[in-house]
Amino acid sequence: MWHYLGMTFRSGADFGGKEARSGGGGGGIAIGGGVGSIVLVGLFLLLGGNPSDLGSILGSEQTQSDGAAQGESPECETAEDGNTKDECLVEFTGRSVDNVWSKVLPEQADIQYTEPERVVFHGGVNTGCGAASSSTGPFYCPRDESAYFDTAFFDSLRNFGAENAPLARMYIVAHEFGHHIQNLEGTLGLSDYNDPGADSNAVKIELQADCYAGLWASYADKGDNPLLEPITKEQVSDAVAAAQAVGDDNIQRRSGGQVQPDSWTHGSSEQREKAFLAGYNSGKMSQCDTLERGAYRG
Numbered sequence: 001m002w003h004y005l006g007m008t009f010r011s012g013a014d015f016g017g018k019e020a021r022s023g024g025g026g027g028g029i030a031i032g033g034g035v036g037s038i039v040l041v042g043l044f045l046l047l048g049g050n051p052s053d054l055g056s057i058l059g060s061e062q063t064q065s066d067g068a069a070q071g072e073s074p075e076c077e078t079a080e081d082g083n084t085k086d087e088c089l090v091e092f093t094g095r096s097v098d099n100v101w102s103k104v105l106p107e108q109a110d111i112q113y114t115e116p117e118r119v120v121f122h123g124g125v126n127t128g129c130g131a132a133s134s135s136t137g138p139f140y141c142p143r144d145e146s147a148y149f150d151t152a153f154f155d156s157l158r159n160f161g162a163e164n165a166p167l168a169r170m171y172i173v174a175h176e177f178g179h180h181i182q183n184l185e186g187t188l189g190l191s192d193y194n195d196p197g198a199d200s201n202a203v204k205i206e207l208q209a210d211c212y213a214g215l216w217a218s219y220a221d222k223g224d225n226p227l228l229e230p231i232t233k234e235q236v237s238d239a240v241a242a243a244q245a246v247g248d249d250n251i252q253r254r255s256g257g258q259v260q261p262d263s264w265t266h267g268s269s270e271q272r273e274k275a276f277l278a279g280y281n282s283g284k285m286s287q288c289d290t291l292e293r294g295a296y297r298g
Helices: 035-045 051-058 079-084 086-109 151-160 166-185 201-220 233-245 248-254 269-282
Strands: 021-024 117-122 124-127 130-133 139-141 146-149
Touching (some): 086 117, 086 151, 086 201, 117 124, 124 146, 139 166, 146 166, 151 233, 151 248, 166 201, 166 233, 201 233, 201 269, 233 269
Parallel strands (some): 021 117, 117 146
Antiparallel strands (some): 139 146
């Protein structure tokens, strides 16, 4: 649980919409090695990889674990719920992202938006992409078109040098939904973690998802029924700090290794910052065209 840091979701807003479902107690991935392994997992899965590939990447076998017991989900009805409960923050952010992309995607890419499932789990969960544990961090699975979140991950943001602040958490949610947009565009499969590097498609896909998260933020506090209070400069800085914190170079330094651009899969801290701000400052998918497809309007 995080500390209340002032209002972010707007009091009186209509929070009706699809509810996040809960998962847990299912299969998990047995990963040893403490924080070091979590960092490696975060590097791969924090914003996009396939849980079923982790065994080969970490050199360990995937095994089934009992996972943590799944408790009852909290009631998520009011802005205060979203501002004080992690599970509600995920749910309400998802609804806000749905609202934005349901308008932006048809207008700018001529693609009909369909809402992804969002799953809040604790301990372990079975997905269409394989079994995952809380160590994987947030991720999107294209096979079941679902974004998965163990909210305990938010507390680990400080391990990467970012604050556990509201818009930082929302950035993570919006980034995973960005992978859903790529899935709808038919480009997500271009990401190949077996072919990493600063100029790889893996990095381009991740940077585009960062940009899409910024694009969401540019619209999230506007319109007839925005779910967010006006976003402040300080909150944008929090989101940027989170994007920087999960840069490949920062993670490599903090895990005690050397910076090796040839192994990057998500982009540097500077790249991730620029990508988020490109989406936030423009509100245009064309400014997120890291794959240089030229497929967007405006």
